[in-house]
Amino acid sequence: MRKNLWFRYLFIIIFLSILIFLKEYIVRKIQLDYYRNFEMNFLHYIFIPLIFNVLIGILLGMDHFMNEIKKEGSWHINLPKIELLGIPSLLFSLTFLFGYMGLTFANRLLSQTSSLEGNYIAVFQIIFGFTCITCLYKGNKM
Incomplete structure (x- = not known):
């Protein structure tokens, strides 16, 4: 059993590292194309990091999910967690898209937080992915 934990965490850190480096590589390629051609597909620039960051959050919460799979019972969703953590983090995650x-409120938010250089958006995207995977749990029938 202990050996399986080592392999599980080794797999998670390797896959996490691959995701992070692949995301940075792809985003850098998009930026280089912009600097060469002065044309950018902003939707690629918005959605590619979003997908990778949400996957990173899901991967970070995968240990919880794997433990829940082993339990007996039916699947449930932790609605307060989705409503209070998931939805706000999703809205902040989509700030660049808005x-x-x-949209006026997004432009105000971007201008107010411009000193942060948008780094908070990646954090909210990771929180959203983590929330999505950890809000699922198994419970006994009541």
Whole structure:
């Protein structure tokens, strides 16, 4: 059993490292294409990091999910966690998309937090992925 834990965590850290480096490589390629051609598909620039960061959050919560799979009972969703943590983190995760669409509140949020250089968005995307995977749990029938 102890050996399986070592392999599980080794797999998680290797896969996590691959995801992070692959995300940075792809985002850098998109930026280099922009610097060469001065044309950028902003949707690629918005959604590719979003997908990778959500996957990172899911991977971080995978240990919880694997433990829940082993339990008996039916699947349930922790609604307070989704409502209080998942939805706000999703909204902050999509700030660049809302700004791209020209929504006023997103432009205000982006201008207020411009000193953060958008790094908070990646954190919220990871929190969203983590929340999505850890809000699922198994419980006995009541």
